[in-house]
Amino acid sequence: MAEMKSGRIVEWRRLSHTLSLFRVVxxxxxRFPSYEAGQYIALRRDDCLLTRKVKDGDxxxxxxxxxxxxxxxRGPVTHSYSISSAPFETAVENYLEFYVVLEQGQDGVLGRFTESLFRGIESQQNDRLAYVERIVGDFTLAKRAADFEHVLMVGxxxxxxxFVSMLKQLHRDASSGKAPPARYTLFHANRTHEELAYHQELLDIEASNTFDxxxxxxxxxxxxxxxxxxQVGTxxxxxxxxxxxxxxxxxPSVATAPTFPRNRPLELLQKRVDPAPTVVLTCGNPAAMADIGWLAAQTGMRFEKEDW
Structure with a gap:
């Protein structure tokens, strides 16, 4: 059985009221265990405000x-998170990075783990957390996207x-002369510009032309x-x-009308996204993933998702 190790948060970057990036050492x-981009690790906080599940009709x-x-x-809570740092970053600098949301239920009750995390860090009273010394998961390019000409990522x-872990690693490998044969397209949506984590880094990777x-x-x-x-759509x-x-x-009556970034027009993407050689990988909001699964079924694309 994997050992539970003690860690601490050494960097905390608040993107908005409910979103943050943070690093753990x-x-x-x-040293952290080696891993592949797309995998996850279990984190634990020990001072969480506990909740209980209630069934109200359906x-x-x-x-x-x-x-x-x-x-x-109060008590300990363990939660698994996908790692947003790339394997090479962890190998060189020995940290893991995460992109997290302060979870909130319909009644306003905050998520047990993330309430403790945000409260502890921002009050500067508790930068500690534990982690399971094992990184796992099969949501990797090798497992889910092998032999496809086009990998469509929707986060x-x-x-x-x-996806940002995968793309940073692909960029690093391509910069070292190991460009991948496939082409990659990433759709990422959030509520506001400030919440588009890694936005400038992803623009820089795209502009570098190290891979397609x-x-x-x-x-x-x-x-x-x-x-x-x-450079931003709606x-x-x-x-x-x-x-x-x-x-x-x-x-359509309740959603913001979809428009593409002006330098990535619809026509370009329609030519790029041919369903036959494409696998679509998705992670995030369950309703959005279900809709993307429906689209994949209608168009004949291979569909893969990360479930929690």
């Missing part, structure tokens, strides 16, 4: 788990994490600045992909 300076919700005195119980929100890569970022709550930015990732294949948006 081992407290004793130990709905499941979470409420605070109270003790005999009416106080919310919603923090579902970008495994196109990056399609979009925001669902565009500001005036976003609308003027030729709308949900799944609706942009629907437009590529000639399907109408899902729930």
């Amino acid at each position: 081992a407290r004793d300076g130990a 709905q499941i919700r979470y409420v605070p788990d109270l003790d005999a005195e009416g106080k919310q119980k 919603t929100g923090t579902g970008l994490a495994p 890569f196109v990056y399609v970022p979009s925001v669902s709550r565009p500001s005036t600045r976003d609308l003027a930015d030729p 709308g949900r990732a799944s609706n942009l992909l629907r437009q590529v294949f000639g399907f109408p948006s899902k729930e």
Whole structure:
């Protein structure tokens, strides 16, 4: 059985009220296990506000788990997260990086792990967490995308994490003369420009031309600045992909109208995304992944997703 090791958070970058990037190192300076881009690791916090599951008709919700005195119980919680750092970054600098959202239920109850994480770091009272000394998962290019000419990645929100790990590693390998034979296209959507994690790094990778890569970022709550930015589109990732294949948006009356970045027009993407030699990999919002699965079935693309 894998050992539980002690770690600490050494870098915390707040992107918005509910989104952050952070880096973890081992407290004793130990090396992390080797891994492939796309894999995940289990993290644990010990001072989490605990909740319990309640079934309300067909709905499941979470409420605070109270003790005999009416106080919310505290205890350890373990949660698995995809690693957003690339394997070469961990090998050289010995950290793991993560892209996380402060989870919140319909009743406003915060996620147990992420509430502890955000509270502990931002109060500067608790930078510790534990991790399982084992990195696992089969959501990798070798397992899910081997022998395909085109790999279409669709990340919603923090579902970008495994893809940015893959793309950074591909860029590093290509810069060393090991360019991949396949071409890669990434759709990433979030609510605001600030929440587009790794945005400039992905633009730089695309501009480097070390391998065949196109990056399609979009925001669902565009500001005036976003609308003027030729490198950012608008709308949900799944609706942009629907437009590529000639399907109408899902729930068009409530969703931001899909528009492509002006320097990555629809015509370019329609020529690029031929369903026959394409595998679509998706991670993030379950509803968006289900819609992308439907699109894959309609067009004949191979469909792969990362489930939690």
